[in-house]
Amino acid sequence: MRCPMASETSFQQEFAIEGGDFNNAGRASSRLRNILKQIGISPLVIRRVSTASYEAEMNVVLYARRGTLSFMVTPEKITIVVEDEGQGIADIGLAMQEGYSTASREIREMGFGAGMGLPNIKKNADELEISSEVGLGTTVRFSVKI
Amino acid sequence: MILKDVVEKLGLKERTASEKLAVEVNGGYASDLLSDVLANAQPGNLWVTLQVHQNVVGVAVVRELAGIVIVNGREPDEETLKRAQEEGIPIMVTSLPTFDVVGRLYQLGVSRAPGR
Ligand SMILES: Nc1ncnc2c1ncn2[C@@H]1O[C@H](COP(=O)(O)OP(=O)(O)OP(=O)(O)O)[C@@H](O)[C@H]1O
Ligand SMILES: [Mg+2]
Numbered sequence: 455m456r457c458p459m460a461s462e463t464s465f466q467q468e469f470a471i472e473g474g475d476f477n478n479a480g481r482a483s484s485r486l487r488n489i490l491k492q493i494g495i496s497p498l499v500i501r502r503v504s505t506a507s508y509e510a511e512m513n514v515v516l517y518a519r520r521g522t523l524s525f526m527v528t529p530e531k532i533t534i535v536v537e538d539e540g541q542g543i544a545d546i547g548l549a550m551q552e553g554y555s556t557a558s559r560e561i562r563e564m565g566f567g568a569g570m571g572l573p574n575i576k577k578n579a580d581e582l583e584i585s586s587e588v589g590l591g592t593t594v595r596f597s598v599k600i
Numbered sequence: 601m602i603l604k605d606v607v608e609k610l611g612l613k614e615r616t617a618s619e620k621l622a623v624e625v626n627g628g629y630a631s632d633l634l635s636d637v638l639a640n641a642q643p644g645n646l647w648v649t650l651q652v653h654q655n656v657v658g659v660a661v662v663r664e665l666a667g668i669v670i671v672n673g674r675e676p677d678e679e680t681l682k683r684a685q686e687e688g689i690p691i692m693v694t695s696l697p698t699f700d701v702v703g704r705l706y707q708l709g710v711s712r713a714p715g716r
Contacts, residue, residue, distance in 0.1 A: 477654065477679060479658065480655060483662065484687070487661070487662070497664075505639075505662050505663070566634055568635045569635075571635050
């Protein structure tokens with residue numbers, strides 16, 4: 455496939471994420487990853503983007519009812535927005551702390567709940583913005599420079 | 601060392617993606633916490649874990665891992681097998697516990713190299 459970034463036009467797409475749906479959890483990030491590969495993004499950038507997007511996607515599966523993962527590729531950067539309808543985060547500063555987690559026992563037994571997801575997103579992204587309203591939902595927006 | 605040699609030397613049983621055993625194993629990571637693996641496993645590493653559910657496959661894909669060794673005689677879920685076959689991620693099982701698997705990997709010279 456030819457690289458669409460050769461022109462100035464950007465590339466954009468959106469995927470749905472279902473809360474609690476472990477069968478399809480991670481698929482949005484996996485599809486995003488395949489697209490980034492096809493348009494010739496470097497392996498290191500792909501790893502950073504897909505690690506962060508996988509963490510954000512899993513948080514929707516674990517803590518929200520439903521959400522979307524959308525991404526935009528410009529010649530400078532890849533921007534990912536993961537938006538959900540769900541319980542929201544009361545204290546974002548606290549949620550960002552490594553080790554903080556509200557995961558249930560069942561979820562912890564599956565290996566989630568280390569409280570490392572949001573810190574992982576921060577580590578892999580060049581820019582990160584989280585906004586949330588309790589009872590409504592959460593938006594995680596991050597970008598990685600190409 | 602390639603994955604096929606590791607499988608033979610440790611007597612691992614193949615469960616998925618046997619066509620991918622020629623892949624080079626450049627080190628390993630042992631953890632049962634998915635975010636820990638996402639943060640610290642390097643591309644080309646072999647992942648040793650007791651987790652058997654399908655989300656291990658997504659983690660291995662994202663981190664571009666060489667494969668997954670499931671320990672303690674556990675068997676991957678049906679969905680895990682399907683997903684791993686689909687994504688081309690080799691899953692192997694063993695009755696050994698994590699400690700023994702990692703010890704033997706070290707003896708074979710597979711240590712935690714910072715893969716890139
Ligand atoms: N989309 C979300 N909606 C509601 N709460 C969230 C969301 N994302 C994160 N949180 C809250 O922030 C906490 C920390 O999230 P983080 O991803 O860092 O860790 P975790 O999901 O608990 O564990 P890990 O990601 O290591 O498996 C979560 O336990 C949860 O309480
Ligand atoms: Mg998380």
